[in-house]
Amino acid sequence: MDLTRRPRRLRQDGLRELVSETTLEASDLIAPVFVDATTDERVPIESMPSHERVPVDQAVARVEEVLATGVESVLLFGVPESKDAEGSRAWAEDGVVQRATRAIDAGTDATVITDLCLCEYTDHGHCGVLEESADEEPSLTVHNDETLARYRAVARSQAAAGADVIAPSGMMDGQVGAIRAELDAAGFEETPIMAYAAKYESSFYGPFRDAADGAPAFGDRRHYQMNPANADEALREVDLDVEQGADVLMVKPALPYLDVVQAVDDRVDHPVAAYNVSGEYAMLHAAAEKGWLDLDGVAHESLLSIKRAGADLILTYFAEDVAERL
Numbered sequence: 001m002d003l004t005r006r007p008r009r010l011r012q013d014g015l016r017e018l019v020s021e022t023t024l025e026a027s028d029l030i031a032p033v034f035v036d037a038t039t040d041e042r043v044p045i046e047s048m049p050s051h052e053r054v055p056v057d058q059a060v061a062r063v064e065e066v067l068a069t070g071v072e073s074v075l076l077f078g079v080p081e082s083k084d085a086e087g088s089r090a091w092a093e094d095g096v097v098q099r100a101t102r103a104i105d106a107g108t109d110a111t112v113i114t115d116l117c118l119c120e121y122t123d124h125g126h127c128g129v130l131e132e133s134a135d136e137e138p139s140l141t142v143h144n145d146e147t148l149a150r151y152r153a154v155a156r157s158q159a160a161a162g163a164d165v166i167a168p169s170g171m172m173d174g175q176v177g178a179i180r181a182e183l184d185a186a187g188f189e190e191t192p193i194m195a196y197a198a199k200y201e202s203s204f205y206g207p208f209r210d211a212a213d214g215a216p217a218f219g220d221r222r223h224y225q226m227n228p229a230n231a232d233e234a235l236r237e238v239d240l241d242v243e244q245g246a247d248v249l250m251v252k253p254a255l256p257y258l259d260v261v262q263a264v265d266d267r268v269d270h271p272v273a274a275y276n277v278s279g280e281y282a283m284l285h286a287a288a289e290k291g292w293l294d295l296d297g298v299a300h301e302s303l304l305s306i307k308r309a310g311a312d313l314i315l316t317y318f319a320e321d322v323a324e325r326l
Contacts, residue, residue: 026070087121105162177244192247198234201225204279265310
């Protein structure tokens with residue numbers, strides 16, 4: 001047996017860290033934050049341990065908690081005080097995300113990324129304007145181009161409130177181009193777009209829908225979010241978003257789609273983001289509560305795998321816990 005080559009030599013303490021191929025830093029992480037206009041106190045999210053909806057007047061305090069761990073960026077989601085068929089509170093000047101963004105921008109040094117979608121704001125829970133139905137059953141079809149007009153208004157409103165990055169997540173065709181044109185026309189040429197370029201119609205979103213009160217009232221989103229069976233299609237989506245002016249390309253979810261993260265990273269010279277979603281977070285917590293897994297260990301290992309696959313940025317509910325231990 002030839003033992004001239006011994007990989008274990010480099011696994012000794014001191015050397016192991018020195019030759020590590022992948023590093024994870026707090027600055028790689030983005031922490032989602034939920035701001036709720038319907039409450040005046042923090043509301044725990046039962047399916048997402050350690051996370052809460054916070055009232056608007058506590059948004060700054062919540063972001064300061066994130067910053068204290070070393071994480072520098074937050075992704076804002078809003079729960080509005082009222083909903084309608086078009087989701088009009090999404091682009092209101094006094095909307096929940098707009099108010100929170102102004103306060104955070106004025107009171108902290110955080111990088112504020114605003115999620116742009118309508119599902120939290122529509123009374124039907126879909127990500128855009130529904131086409132009219134000729135029968136008694138509600139339409140399951142989201143009107144793409146009418147929805148883009150609303151997305152343009154939301155983007156302008158969020159940028160005017162002080163958002164550092166706009167992150168459209170609705171998976172409408174042409175959304176990046178429409179938003180880029182609107183931002184440029186409104187004088188926000190320097191505001192980047194983080195595109196949810198490959199967002200799958202996934203079963204891993206359940207806890208988030210509890211957190212953001214954004215579950216569809218009927219039907220599902222398979223006609224506009226991507227089929228989990230498709231990887232080549234993700235690259236076509238990415239190419240379209242790059243052509244339309246996206247600055248960062250996101251894959252969502254992360255762990256079940258590490259092959260897609262790697263393929264996107266190989267495909268483009270833009271930063272790649274991956275969203276370690278609520279279901280990925282919840283299942284590790286559930287296993288840890290059973291005593292089956294060490295939560296700190298699997299959380300760190302999960303994020304490291306996402307980084308190793310090619311993600312430059314990771315949106316994760318583990319951001320604060322992992323950052324404190326890095």
